[in-house]
Structures are given as C-alpha cells and as structure tokens.
Amino acid sequence: MRIRFITHGPDHPLIAATAALLTPRHQVDVVDPALSSQPSGRVDVCLLKARTPSALDLAQSYEAQGAVVLNSAAATALCQDRTEMDRLARSAGLPFAATRTVADLARLTAEGDLPYPLVVKSRHSRRDDLVARVDDIAALRELSRTWPHEPVVVQEFARNGGWDHKLWVIGDDVFAGLRRSELAVADTGPTLPLTEADLPDGWAELARAVGSVFALDVYGVDVVETVGGAPLIVDINAFPGMRGQTGPPRALAALALRAGTPPGLGRPVR
Structure with a gap:
C-alpha cells in the first residue's frame, strides 16, 4: 500500500513511530506542503497532519485523485474555525x-x-493563537492592545477544577491524559497519562460522538469537568x-491500513 504523510514535521514522534510500523510492508513517505504544492505520484492513503492553507490544498488534490485522506481537507478546515465548530x-x-x-x-x-x-x-485556530482568561476590563484592554485586529470568539468561563482532560481518538480507540489548564496556571507541566477506564462514565463515548459529528478519524477533544461533574467540551x-x-502509533497505522484496504481483506499491523 502507498501511504503518504502530509506534515511540516516529519520527525514528529507520532509520525516517525507510525511510519516505522508501516514501512516494512508498505511504501511510506512524507511530504512537506511548504515545499511541494502538487501531488507527486498516486497514493492510496494520505494522513493529513498539517493544517496550513497549502496543506489543505495539497490534501484536496490527493482527494481528487481518489486517495483516502485522514482527516479530509474539509473536516480539518472546519476545526480551524471556532465559530463553525460551536455551531x-x-x-x-x-x-x-x-x-x-x-x-x-x-x-x-x-x-x-x-x-x-x-x-x-x-x-481561527492555529499555532500560537490567542487563548486567554480575562478577569476584568483592564485585562481586556491590555489584551486588545496586544491583539488589536484579531477576530475572536468569547465564552463565559466555566468553573472547574483547573484541569483539562485531553481525549485523543484514532478510529474507535480513545487515549487520554490530564493536564493543568493553561487558563489556570502559567506552566501547565506534563500531561499525566490516563486509561479509558480512568475517565468518568460516558466520556469516551462522548469523544467518539465528536468524530461522527465532525467527520473526523484522528482528533483531540479538550474537556473540563464542571462543578457538579458534567463534561464541557472547550475545543476540538x-x-x-x-x-x-x-498506543497512538499502532492505532494510527492500523487505521491507515483499514482506510486503504478494500472491505473483506485482512490488514493487521504486526
């Protein structure tokens, strides 16, 4: 199978580990959309890790050739617009x-x-974008001076314990971690690993539901536990x-093979 990663970071641990699992039996390569704007050869599956306009354009070109792109260019673009995400x-x-x-x-x-x-x-979600808690008008004015022309979305702050639950989904597999919220502390520190069994009842199913709604196969859901224990999704x-x-590299390799293999044929990752 011909599998291509579209990414600006070929040495990213997730990309490198997944490629290592696939390479012995499949043709695997990486393309940087900043360096290559047009498809190079036909592929069966593209894994779209980058989210820049050039990456989305390249992914659409592969889709037009008939390749399976995970996630699709349209689904990736939607998750960059927090207004549309909310809607x-x-x-x-x-x-x-x-x-x-x-x-x-x-x-x-x-x-x-x-x-x-x-x-x-x-x-518009992107690297080093604005995410801030604002406690009063003085802080808001200061933020306005720093980001004078930035289109923004505004949410009321939901009281919570100061921790973000990071839920990551690859196909049907849910992985999780716990990290101090960047809205609560200046240094979030390490992400503490959790198992699916560590999550409150229903949270894994909630994470999987997000994929169905947003047509995503590989994604993250940021959830806070509000006062009373109810989950609140704050980002996707x-x-x-x-x-x-x-666990993610093996799950991602298996997903790529499932996506690119006709139904009825075996495709285990060994």
Whole structure:
C-alpha cells in the first residue's frame, strides 16, 4: 500500500513511530506542503497532519485523485474555525461551551458590562493563537492592545477544577491524559497519562460522538469537568500530536491500513 504523510514535521514522534510500523510492508513517505504544492505520484492513503492553507490544498488534490485522506481537507478546515465548530457541535447536542463571535477585541471592550471572567480565543485556530482568561476590563484592554485586529470568539468561563482532560481518538480507540489548564496556571507541566477506564462514565463515548459529528478519524477533544461533574467540551482539534502516549502509533497505522484496504481483506499491523 502507498501511504503518504502530509506534515511540516516529519520527525514528529507520532509520525516517525507510525511510519516505522508501516514501512516494512508498505511504501511510506512524507511530504512537506511548504515545499511541494502538487501531488507527486498516486497514493492510496494520505494522513493529513498539517493544517496550513497549502496543506489543505495539497490534501484536496490527493482527494481528487481518489486517495483516502485522514482527516479530509474539509473536516480539518472546519476545526480551524471556532465559530463553525460551536455551531455544529451545539446543533448536534454536544455539551460544547457556548460561544459567540466578535469582529475584534476593540468591539468587545466597547460593550461595557461583561460577565467576567471570560475566555477569549482566536476565531481561527492555529499555532500560537490567542487563548486567554480575562478577569476584568483592564485585562481586556491590555489584551486588545496586544491583539488589536484579531477576530475572536468569547465564552463565559466555566468553573472547574483547573484541569483539562485531553481525549485523543484514532478510529474507535480513545487515549487520554490530564493536564493543568493553561487558563489556570502559567506552566501547565506534563500531561499525566490516563486509561479509558480512568475517565468518568460516558466520556469516551462522548469523544467518539465528536468524530461522527465532525467527520473526523484522528482528533483531540479538550474537556473540563464542571462543578457538579458534567463534561464541557472547550475545543476540538484535527490530528493532534498526542505526545507522551504509547498506543497512538499502532492505532494510527492500523487505521491507515483499514482506510486503504478494500472491505473483506485482512490488514493487521504486526
């Protein structure tokens, strides 16, 4: 089978470990969309790790050739727009943090009386984007000076224990970790590994439901446990890095083989 990774980081641990599992029996390579804007040869499966416009364009080209792309370019793009993410999640009944969109922080500051604390995020998810807790008007004005033209989304801060549950899904496999929230501390520290059995009842099923709603095969769901124990989804990411986890490379290799193999044929990863 011909399998290609679309990524800006070929040495990423998840990519390198997955490629090592697949290489003995399959043709595996990596393409950097910043260096190659057009498909090079036909492939059966593409694993879309990058999320830049050039990466999405390249993935669409492979889709047009008939390759299976995980995740699709459309699903990856949707997860970069937090306004659309909120719309789809809440229309599907997922417990997603109520979100509204503001053109820029100056307009938000001009609104006056706001229900602090707030969580302010860049509307468009990307590396080093804006994610901040804002406790008062002074902090909001300071943020506005730093990010004067940034389109943002605004959420009311949900009281919680200060920990983010990181749920990662590859196909039907759920992996998890616990990390201090970046809204609670300056240094989040390491992500503590969890098993699916460590999660509260129903959380793994909730994570899998996100994939069905967003047409994702490889993704992350950030969940906080609110006062009273209810889960609240605060972000969804297409193809996260899943660092510090031992199971994802094998699950990802198996998913790639399932995606590229006609039904009825065996495709174990050994």
